């Protein structure tokens with residue numbers, strides 16, 4: 157089976173069996189991805205963290221837009237992470253673009269215990285609307301801790317349920333609707 161067809165099928169099957177973890181039934185599409193990566197300059201040379209990379213739909217476009225950036229992505233579902241990794245390899249990305257089959261929480265622990273520096277961008281597709289209050293707050297704390305002053309947390313969601321929670325952590329918050337996506341989405345741009 158062709159790689160991208162298999163990746164879509166795996167995504168759909170994962171969504172059927174783990175709806176709360178996946179939060180959608182198809183990977184993000186072009187308009188949403190473009191809105192998500194818009195604030196990151198094409199000449200950016202630092203590290204970008206991506207949470208909940210799925211099959212790598214956004215990772216691939218981000219890697220193409222920012223050819224000098226280092227992208228460190230994670231995906232909790234091992235099958236989707238493998239599909240994403242294969243797509244990245246097929247597109248010729250290795251080394252500077254990594255997709256690890258681990259949870260965001262573990263990625264932050266790893267970065268902390270390795271004493272790695274802070275970043276300018278954390279971009280996330282994790283369906284935080286499906287998480288409990290404590291989990292969302294813990295994730296927002298980790299994202300805040302990983303960002304430099306002035307850094308940006310970019311998150312898409314299919315509802316506005318978590319607007320207040322995000323705003324409680326990131327007072328500087330802008331929201332953009334993306335109607336040309338299935339399902340329609342909103343993008344949060346939160347500045348530290």
Ligand SMILES: C[S@@+](CC[C@H](N)C(=O)[O-])C[C@H]1O[C@@H](n2cnc3c(N)ncnc32)[C@H](O)[C@@H]1O
Nearest residue numbers: 177178183184208209210231232259260281282
């Ligand atoms: C809505 S999908 C987005 C996938 C991809 N970023 C896209 O835009 O097509 C959310 C993804 O987040 C992953 N995810 C959920 N909780 C996670 C966690 N705690 N750590 C890492 N990934 C997680 C899910 O398995 C799923 O693949």
